Amino acid sequence: MPEQVQTLRRTPLSRERILRAAVALADEAGIESLSMRNLAQDLGVVPMALYKHVANKDELLDGMIDVVVGEIDPPVPGTDWKQSVRRRILSARRALRRHPWAPLAIESRTMATPAILAYLDSVVATLRAGGFSTDLAHHVMHAMGSRILGFSQELFDPSRQAGRSGATNPDPPAALPAEVAARFPHLAEISTAASHDGDTVVGQGCDDQFEFEFALDLLLDGIERLQRQGWSSSRRSHRKDQDEA
Amino acid sequence: MPEQVQTLRRTPLSRERILRAAVALADEAGIESLSMRNLAQDLGVVPMALYKHVANKDELLDGMIDVVVGEIDPPVPGTDWKQSVRRRILSARRALRRHPWAPLAIESRTMATPAILAYLDSVVATLRAGGFSTDLAHHVMHAMGSRILGFSQELFDPSRQAGRSGATNPDPPAALPAEVAARFPHLAEISTAASHDGDTVVGQGCDDQFEFEFALDLLLDGIERLQRQGWSSSRRSHRKDQDEA
DNA sequence: TTGACGGGTGTACGGCGTACACCTATGGTG
DNA sequence: CACCATAGGTGTACGCCGTACACCCGTCAA
Numbered sequence: 001m002p003e004q005v006q007t008l009r010r011t012p013l014s015r016e017r018i019l020r021a022a023v024a025l026a027d028e029a030g031i032e033s034l035s036m037r038n039l040a041q042d043l044g045v046v047p048m049a050l051y052k053h054v055a056n057k058d059e060l061l062d063g064m065i066d067v068v069v070g071e072i073d074p075p076v077p078g079t080d081w082k083q084s085v086r087r088r089i090l091s092a093r094r095a096l097r098r099h100p101w102a103p104l105a106i107e108s109r110t111m112a113t114p115a116i117l118a119y120l121d122s123v124v125a126t127l128r129a130g131g132f133s134t135d136l137a138h139h140v141m142h143a144m145g146s147r148i149l150g151f152s153q154e155l156f157d158p159s160r161q162a163g164r165s166g167a168t169n170p171d172p173p174a175a176l177p178a179e180v181a182a183r184f185p186h187l188a189e190i191s192t193a194a195s196h197d198g199d200t201v202v203g204q205g206c207d208d209q210f211e212f213e214f215a216l217d218l219l220l221d222g223i224e225r226l227q228r229q230g231w232s233s234s235r236r237s238h239r240k241d242q243d244e245a
Numbered sequence: 246m247p248e249q250v251q252t253l254r255r256t257p258l259s260r261e262r263i264l265r266a267a268v269a270l271a272d273e274a275g276i277e278s279l280s281m282r283n284l285a286q287d288l289g290v291v292p293m294a295l296y297k298h299v300a301n302k303d304e305l306l307d308g309m310i311d312v313v314v315g316e317i318d319p320p321v322p323g324t325d326w327k328q329s330v331r332r333r334i335l336s337a338r339r340a341l342r343r344h345p346w347a348p349l350a351i352e353s354r355t356m357a358t359p360a361i362l363a364y365l366d367s368v369v370a371t372l373r374a375g376g377f378s379t380d381l382a383h384h385v386m387h388a389m390g391s392r393i394l395g396f397s398q399e400l401f402d403p404s405r406q407a408g409r410s411g412a413t414n415p416d417p418p419a420a421l422p423a424e425v426a427a428r429f430p431h432l433a434e435i436s437t438a439a440s441h442d443g444d445t446v447v448g449q450g451c452d453d454q455f456e457f458e459f460a461l462d463l464l465l466d467g468i469e470r471l472q473r474q475g476w477s478s479s480r481r482s483h484r485k486d487q488d489e490a
Numbered sequence: 491t492t493g494a495c496g497g498g499t500g501t502a503c504g505g506c507g508t509a510c511a512c513c514t515a516t517g518g519t520g
Numbered sequence: 521c522a523c524c525a526t527a528g529g530t531g532t533a534c535g536c537c538g539t540a541c542a543c544c545c546g547t548c549a550a
Contacts, residue, residue: 013528036507048508049529057507108349117429124431134434142456143463147392184362186369189379206383210478215388218467219460226463233455258497281538293539294498302538 013045015053019063023099026064031101036060061105066115068102071095075122081130082220088123089148093212107146135233140223148216258290260298264308268344271309276346281305306350307358313347314360316340320367326375327465333368334393338457352391380478385468393461 011017021043026034036057040047054060073091075084096102106116120141127137181188191206256262266288271279281302285292299305318336320329341347351361365386372382426433436451 035505037505046530048510048531051508052528104349104353107352114428117425117432121429121432124434128431128434134437138436138451139456139459142451143460145392145460147390180362183359184366186373187362187366189369189373191383192379206387211384211387214384215390215464218388218471219463222463222467280536282536291499293500293541296539297497 013043013049013053015063018043018050018053018060019067022060022064023067026101027099031105034101058109062109062113065102065106065109066113068095068099069113069115069119071098072119075126081126081132082224084126084130085123086216086220088126089144089216090213092119130227132227133232136227136231139233143219143223148219258288258294258298260308263288263295263298263305264312267305267309268312271346272344276350279346303354307354310347310351310354311358311360313340313344314358314364316343317364320371326371326377327469329371329375330368331461331465333371334389334461335458337364375472377472378477381472381476384478388464388468393464 018039022034022039025039025042029038036047036050039060040050043050050060054063069092072095073088075088079087112120123144124137124141127140128134132140263284267279267284270284270287274283281292281295284305285295288295295305299308317340318333320333324332357365368389369382369386372385373379377385
């Protein structure tokens with residue numbers, strides 16, 4: 001009987017349970033309130049108990065990242081490389097948008113958990129299967145870089161105003177505030193552009209998903225062009241500075 | 246006399262001096278050892294003295310970012326948009342590489358210091374002067390995103406092995422370790438590709454600068470194509486899923 | 491002469507990650 | 521059945537962090 005009471009009172013803790021709780025906590029309360037102490041409390045346990053299952057907080061973060069990366073859909077084998085890579089990347093983006101803390105966490109880590117390496121590896125595999133030379137595949141992976149592979153945030157978002165100056169308005173989320181608009185006229189002009197679907201004109205900012213796919217397709221189309229013409233880094237068409245103008 | 250002793254003993258502290266010292270400290274010792282206490286000590290002052298010049302640590306970081314962004318070269322007016330943007334972005338990259346902590350700091354901030362906004366604004370100005378519609382300029386800025394505008398690190402770097410598993414070798418910097426290579430064969434294959442200049446073949450990893458410019462030019466070329474054909478988001482050629490395969 | 495004030499000081503608080511010693515229930519072995 | 525090793529949860533404590541708050545002192549305007 002006392003045994004039952006105990007087993008009911010708490011499931012016995014484990015690396016999995018800790019990681020899931022940590023991800024949930026970060027999702028709900030933000031990464032900045034993910035402390036060993038808070039996490040332990042959520043699990044109904046004393047902080048030091050966690051250290052029997054994860055070595056330290058960094059290892060905890062690595063584990064959390066692997067959880068998120070594990071949510072990326074596996075590749076679908078039938079399609080051509082472009083479709084396949086495109087789908088995979090959009091899936092990665094979806095996974096990361098479910099866990100807004102993840103991009104920064106990934107970038108701040110020293111590097112590459114096994115799950116991330118596995119993801120990257122499988123993307124390379126798709127390229128190679130699609131006829132890419134190792135050389136081109138190499139550069140393509142670099143070009144996709146952090147942002148396009150699904151990691152990393154959007155930097156360009158003029159609707160978030162500068163940190164300094166008056167703390168007047170509490171939260172007017174759309175369109176950048178008049179003061180900023182005045183100082184940065186080109187940003188102001190830009191920020192109301194982009195009438196995506198019909199022409200709603202002065203919009204609520206812009207469609208992140210559209211922008212992401214715009215950049216993604218810009219790269220994919222360029223890459224396709226290179227691949228079709230058998231690009232190789234040894235006979236490259238660089239040194240832009242003389243063949244232009 | 247005692248006045249002279251004092252004025253000699255320390256220059257009187259100021260926001261500028263604090264910011265410069267903070268940047269120097271972060272450059273030398275890493276951002277993780279930039280604490281108010283360490284910084285104060287470097288300045289020969291008690292920690293709380295700093296708060297007479299910066300509101301708190303976040304504002305200090307904002308100031309540091311502005312210092313770095315301020316190092317980006319101003320635009321040169323004569324050239325065409327493509328040259329101009331290209332040069333500007335490479336200058337931004339140079340500035341950020343002098344301060345390796347900066348990209349992460351920039352991305353982790355809520356958003357956009359005045360200096361960053363000014364930088365973005367001037368890039369937009371160049372595009373507009375080059376004949377870009379506000380619409381296209383908008384999307385282009387998004388496409389450049391964090392990575393290409395000079396911010397954000399390189400994510401893809403297989404030579405840094407996974408965190409877990411044995412902590413055996415102290416620092417073998419080049420080429421990914423056999424164990425990892427075995428588990429991720431495509432990454433292994435890729436990592437030794439990219440014979441950049443002549444054909445040194447199995448290299449020491451790869452040329453970051455080359456990879457950066459590869460991605461940059463991929464985007465710039467694609468953007469140029471769009472601009473020449475008068476691209477607009479209303480008559481876009483999206484919905485990839487049906488015109489392919 | 492005075493008194494306001496800008497700027498450096500000292501103390502203290504609450505939160506963090508985590509080292510280390512401890513306790514206790516469990517389960518394999520004699 | 522008795523034993524004790526061990527896995528896993530506990531409690532205390534240390535040193536770091538950011539920073540609130542009271543203080544104090546030199547300078548300068550009135």
